Structure formats: C-alpha cells, structure tokens
Amino acid sequence: MIQLEKRPQPSRLWTFLTPMLAVVITMIVGGALFAALGKNPVEAIRTIFWDPLFGEFAFYYRPQLLVKAAPLILIAIGLSLGFKAGIWNIGAEGQYIMGALAGAGVGLAFYPLEAAYIFPLMVIAGALGGWAWGMIPGLLKTRFGTNEILVSLMLVYVAEQLLAKMALGLLRNPDGRGFPGSRNLQQYPSAHNAEIIAGTGIHWGVVAALIAVIFAYILFTRHLLGYQIRLAGQAPKAARFAGVNPARLTLVCLGLSGALAGLAGMFEVSGPAGQINIDFNVGYGFTAIIVAFLGRLHPVGILLAGLLLALTFIGGENAESNLGLPAAAIQMFQGMLLFFLLAVDVLTNFRLRWKTAEVV
Amino acid sequence: MDLSSINPTLLLASLIVASTPILLAALGELVVERAGVLNLGVEGMMITGAICGFAIAVNTGSPFVGFIAAALGGAALALLFAILTQLALANQVASGLALTLFGLGLSALLGQGYQGIKPPPTANIKIPVLSDLPVLGPVLFSHDLMVYLALALVATVWFVLNRTRAGLILRAVGENHGAAHALGYKVIRIRILAILFGGACAGLGGAYLSLVRVPQWTEGMTAGSGWIALALVVFASWKAGRVLLGAWLFGGISVLQLNLQAAGVAIPVEYLSMSPYLITILVLVIMSADKSRAPASLGRTFHASD
Numbered sequence: 001m002i003q004l005e006k007r008p009q010p011s012r013l014w015t016f017l018t019p020m021l022a023v024v025i026t027m028i029v030g031g032a033l034f035a036a037l038g039k040n041p042v043e044a045i046r047t048i049f050w051d052p053l054f055g056e057f058a059f060y061y062r063p064q065l066l067v068k069a070a071p072l073i074l075i076a077i078g079l080s081l082g083f084k085a086g087i088w089n090i091g092a093e094g095q096y097i098m099g100a101l102a103g104a105g106v107g108l109a110f111y112p113l114e115a116a117y118i119f120p121l122m123v124i125a126g127a128l129g130g131w132a133w134g135m136i137p138g139l140l141k142t143r144f145g146t147n148e149i150l151v152s153l154m155l156v157y158v159a160e161q162l163l164a165k166m167a168l169g170l171l172r173n174p175d176g177r178g179f180p181g182s183r184n185l186q187q188y189p190s191a192h193n194a195e196i197i198a199g200t201g202i203h204w205g206v207v208a209a210l211i212a213v214i215f216a217y218i219l220f221t222r223h224l225l226g227y228q229i230r231l232a233g234q235a236p237k238a239a240r241f242a243g244v245n246p247a248r249l250t251l252v253c254l255g256l257s258g259a260l261a262g263l264a265g266m267f268e269v270s271g272p273a274g275q276i277n278i279d280f281n282v283g284y285g286f287t288a289i290i291v292a293f294l295g296r297l298h299p300v301g302i303l304l305a306g307l308l309l310a311l312t313f314i315g316g317e318n319a320e321s322n323l324g325l326p327a328a329a330i331q332m333f334q335g336m337l338l339f340f341l342l343a344v345d346v347l348t349n350f351r352l353r354w355k356t357a358e359v360v
Numbered sequence: 361m362d363l364s365s366i367n368p369t370l371l372l373a374s375l376i377v378a379s380t381p382i383l384l385a386a387l388g389e390l391v392v393e394r395a396g397v398l399n400l401g402v403e404g405m406m407i408t409g410a411i412c413g414f415a416i417a418v419n420t421g422s423p424f425v426g427f428i429a430a431a432l433g434g435a436a437l438a439l440l441f442a443i444l445t446q447l448a449l450a451n452q453v454a455s456g457l458a459l460t461l462f463g464l465g466l467s468a469l470l471g472q473g474y475q476g477i478k479p480p481p482t483a484n485i486k487i488p489v490l491s492d493l494p495v496l497g498p499v500l501f502s503h504d505l506m507v508y509l510a511l512a513l514v515a516t517v518w519f520v521l522n523r524t525r526a527g528l529i530l531r532a533v534g535e536n537h538g539a540a541h542a543l544g545y546k547v548i549r550i551r552i553l554a555i556l557f558g559g560a561c562a563g564l565g566g567a568y569l570s571l572v573r574v575p576q577w578t579e580g581m582t583a584g585s586g587w588i589a590l591a592l593v594v595f596a597s598w599k600a601g602r603v604l605l606g607a608w609l610f611g612g613i614s615v616l617q618l619n620l621q622a623a624g625v626a627i628p629v630e631y632l633s634m635s636p637y638l639i640t641i642l643v644l645v646i647m648s649a650d651k652s653r654a655p656a657s658l659g660r661t662f663h664a665s666d
Contacts, residue, residue, distance in 0.1 A: 004449070004663065006663065088453055090457060140641070140644075140645055144645050144648050145648045146641075146644050146645050146648040147594065147644065147648065149400065149453070150587060150590060150591050150594070150640070150641075150644055151641050151644060153584070153587050154584070154587065154591075154637040154638075154640050154641050155637075155641070157583070157584050157634065157637045158634045158637050158638060161630040161631070161633050161634040162630065162634070164630050165628060165630035165631070168630075169628075286461060289457055289461070290458075290461065293454060326468075326469055326472050327468075328465055328466075328467075328468030328469040328471075328472070328579070329465075329469055330465075331461075331464065331465030331468060331469075332462060332465030332466050332468070332469050333465070334461065334465065335458060335461040335462030335463075335464070335465045335466070336462060338454070338457075338458040338461060338462070339440065339444070339455075339458045339459075339462055342444050342448070342450040342451070342454055342455050342458060343443070343444055343448045343450065345448070345450060346448040346449055346450065349449070350449065
C-alpha cells in the first residue's frame, strides 16, 4: 500500500518539477480528450502549443502572445500577494472590469481634447477603480469578518451588470447610431494605449506587467512587507506575535491585487480591446488564478505561466478555426491544468512510501 | 409601470420553484462543511449536473433519468475534489476553484449541440383536494416531485445530523478530526462520502435549473447560483432548517426582481439583475458577526501524521 510521509520541508526539486509535470499530464489527458472528440490528438496539441510559436503564421501570433500574457501576468502577480498570505481574492474579473470602466471613463470625459496628460490620468483612474472594487471585500472582511472569497466573487456579477449598463448608457458612443459600446479609444490618440514598438505587441500593459514582476520579486526577497506576507501565510500565529497586523495585511493585499487587476483592465480597454462593450471581459481574471498557482506564486514562475496560458488562449483560437475544436475545450484544458498541478503537488510536501499494512 | 400585473399567488409559487436549485445545492454543501470540508466547487458541480441532466433527459425523454444522471455527474466531479483534497491533500480553496473552472469548461463542452432545445417536461403532481385549495393549492401543492424531494431532504438532513449516530460521527469529524481519528473513525472515508453527497445534491440543483426552472441549456446558465448556495450555508449558520429559510429569501428576491423587470419598473434592468448578488453580500455581512457556529475543522487538511 502507498503511504504518504510528510517531508520536514517542501522539496525544492519538486517545487520546480511539479508545474512541468502537470503541463505534461494535461497535454496527455487533453490529447486523449481531443481524440475522444474525433480530432487527431498530436495535431491538436501541435496546433495549440507549437504553431503559434514556430508555425507558418508565427509572425502574427508571437506579438499576440505578449498582448494576452500581459493582463494575465499583471493580475496573477496581484493575486499571488494575497494567496501567499492566505487571503483569497477570486474576484479579479470584477476588478478588471471596474479598472477598465474607470480608465475609459476618464479618457472619454476628455474627448476630443488631445493632451499628453490624459493617458497617465487614465492609468491612475484604472488602478483606482480596481483598487476600490478590491477594497470592498477587504473592508468588509476587516470590519465585519465577512468571507472575502464570496464577497469578491459576488462583486464580479455586480461589475458585469455595471459594465452592461455603462456600455448601453453613460459611456455609449453618441455617434454610434444606437449600437452598444463606447467610442473606440484606438481612434482617440491621447487615450490610445498604442504599441510602443510597432509590430511587437508591446504596449504599456506589457511594460507594466514586467515592472510588476520585478517589483514583486524585490518585495518578496528584500522587503519587510513581502516577509510579513509569507509569514502570515505559513504561520499565522507566529506572524501575530511578530507584530504583523492582519487587518492591514488584508487591506494591502486586496487593495494591491485590485489595483493591478484594474490596471490590466485599463490597458486592455485602451489598447487591444479599444472600447467598453458588453462582452469586454473574457475571463482573464479567472484564468489568472490558474496562472498564479501554476507559477507557484513566484514572480518569475508567474511570468512563465502567464506566457503558457496566453499560448493556450491563442492556440485554442487557432485550433477552433483550423480544426473545429470547440472553444469550451480550451477552457476545460485550463481547468484540467490546475487540477493536475494540485494533484501532483502532493509530491512536493510528501514522500510516497510503499508499506506493507501493519497490524496495530 | 404596472405593479398590479404581479400576481402574489403566482409569485409565491414561482418563489418555491426558484429556491429549489440553491436549496438542494446548499443542503449538500451544508453536509460537506459539517464534515469539515470546504468545497468551493459548488458552481462547477451544479453546472455539470445541469448539462448531464439536460442531455440525458433529452436523449431518453425522461426527466427522472435525467435527474439521476445529474446527481451522478455532480458526484463524479465531487469525486475529483475528494481525491485531490483527501488523498492528495491539496489545498481545499484552490481545489474548489479548480473544480469550478473545470466544471464550467466541461459543461460548455458537453453542452455543444444542446442549445435551443426544449427538455421533456417534468410533470407537476396533482394532489387531490390539496391542489385545489385557493392560494395554498398553487403555492404549495401543485409542484413537481423535485420540490417535495428537496423539502424532504431538509428534514432528512436535519434528522440525520442531529438525531442519529451517523450524524454525530460526521459532526465530530468536522469539529475535531484529530479526536475523531483517535476514537477510530475513518476521517478520510467519512469526508469522501460527505463530499460525494454534496456533489450529488449540487448536480440535482443544477438539473432543476436546466430541466424545470429555465428550462433549457445555455452556457454558464448557473450564473453564480453555486456561489449563492455557499453563501446560504454561512447565512444558515450551518443549520438545515435555516437553509430552507435562506433559500426562500433568495428565491423570493430573484423572482421579485424578474417580476419587477417584466412589470417595467423605472429601475434599470441591470440594477435589478445585480440585486440578488448585492443582497447576498449584505446578508453575509450581517451574518458573519457570529463566527462561532462554523465547524472547527472547516477547511483544514487531515493527515494521520499530524
């Protein structure tokens, strides 16, 4: 019989190996799934993971990779702060929407004025919008002890309704002949989050994501707050004795992750998406949860995991149009990835031992 | 605006129907949490139940078989959660989230080609005399079997948890798994069974949405019901009777806001649609003052070495 024996310390080796192992298992099981759907599994996996990077149309897909990875990484970095401390913000999707609404709202308020200060103001507004939405579960948790998981999630549905209301009401394009959706920010130079180097996909959101990775790395390795976050997550009681204020930590983590998600939403709406519309959000906030875990809540890991999940988004669209693979298959694929990661994670904390049953 | 178009009798009758899915899901989760496990995958299990029930009911023509399939589908997904958290000792919050994300994808995949189809109707039961009573008849005594099953389940869960040995053991496992283990109870086995029960209930709740309440299949149709069911358990202070009250409250709110939308009240549709979620938050805030009711081992992983 297999028995689990607790390791004194999590294995460093397996901490690195498990995400890769999870990806490999997901590919195998995913391949079997695609085979069950009547597709050639090898071709499906190649279409998703290989073609966007090295295939015939890679020149088009590679910039897309950065465009899709930026919001994922930005949000996941924020989430990782809270997850490390045992504070579960799962409403990043809502904070992403609110950031986009606030950012676009500020930009549209200045239309058609052209000025250099508009875009920075939008960035600040986007961060504040997401921050405010993240502070709601934070304040409710610290003031009333309300579960932040449920509140942050409920607020996603509220934000989605607000998005619909704004797209059809306040922010609707007055010259849009009654179509839902705001003015296209791509056609408003002062508010447009354009590519910094044409053809590379690098816009300000990508830069912000890289800065966030570097900051998070410094925070966790060099800064007291990063230490407190880790301490609170691993030994809440010890953290209390060491003078960590749990309420303050909750507010900082939820506020920061909200602000980063809001930034991601703002960069998306002013760049790749272009306008506020009913179907503006595509689930980056939820996929970022997978990114955070797959990256082991480590900034560099999140960077890599974000690129990988962005690849599945692009490859999924690719497989949808070329192989007729349903879009839902990719969503399930991403869910499976998190599943297998959590399952093989047992190897990090435990040793597997063969033992004959003992008579007690 | 025409509020007189809202018929209070019909409103109450549809309240009962609207509350049944979250009632079923919340009862299942209640048992799971009393066993000390926090399964955040209710939404994923519900939507998987919704499509399993729908697909099987459409293919067999029998809603009854559909509901059985839904319970099995929900339980199958719950089994994945059980393996992850009880055998591989994974974090329960993360595993629950994974279950929801996975369930949403799986259901969307299974649901390809079932959009826009009408499921076979689930028959309402006519009870002689009682069904013909004015007001009470349509409100209480002319529903389908699942409504009564859900109500019976409330009583059963209450009875088993509070009046039987099995319930006592389950609660012991949830309050202090170390002590329960020391007494020789199989903590892991009991928890796995509770998780499976929770999955089956969530599956039934989901199928009630797709087969009776809506009734059709659309992607992501549970729209947060599973999360509301989770909030309901907190609202009910982990008590079966109060889950029923809470389900009626939430059912009532969602029916009322739909009726107000139809009646053309001056409040924009979007604001009415967000009201169930806002009220859930409000209720959570009010109820979370009293934390003492939560099972003491809730969400903690058990390993015999600890």
